[in-house]
Amino acid sequence: MLRFTYGKNTQTVKILRHLKRFGAIMSVEAFELYYATRLSGIIYRLREEGFDIQTQRIIHKGTNYGKYILLKNDTNNKMFYKYRRHI
Numbered sequence: 518m519l520r521f522t523y524g525k526n527t528q529t530v531k532i533l534r535h536l537k538r539f540g541a542i543m544s545v546e547a548f549e550l551y552y553a554t555r556l557s558g559i560i561y562r563l564r565e566e567g568f569d570i571q572t573q574r575i576i577h578k579g580t581n582y583g584k585y586i587l588l589k590n591d592t593n594n595k596m597f598y599k600y601r602r603h604i
Contacts, residue, residue, distance in 0.1 A: 528553045529562060536563075536570070536587040537597065543575075543584050560585050569593050 531551045535542050547553040560570055569592045575582040587593060 529559050532556070532559050533563060533568075536585070540589075541584055541586045543582055545582075556585070557583070567592065567596050 528547075528551050532542060532547060532553060535546075535550070542556070544556045547556040547559075553559060560572075564570055569588045569590055571586045571588055573584045573586055575584055
């Protein structure tokens with residue numbers, strides 16, 4: 518079962534829904550949309566659950582950003598099926 522809290526208003530579930538719908542998220546988006554200040558921590562928990570999320574580094578004007586991409590593969594499809602009632 519899910520190791521993180523899975524109420525419909527938790528930041529982790531909101532980020533997971535965003536990844537499922539749009540495929541990727543950056544920390545700026547997470548903060549603006551969901552007030553999530555520790556996106557890396559949320560991504561870590563999702564990876565620990567078994568989701569396959571890739572990190573892409575983006576360098577813009579001397580600043581590094583992380584873009585988290587939910588891969589479209591069988592592992593993630595099985596995870597979404599397993600937790601379909603919660604997400």
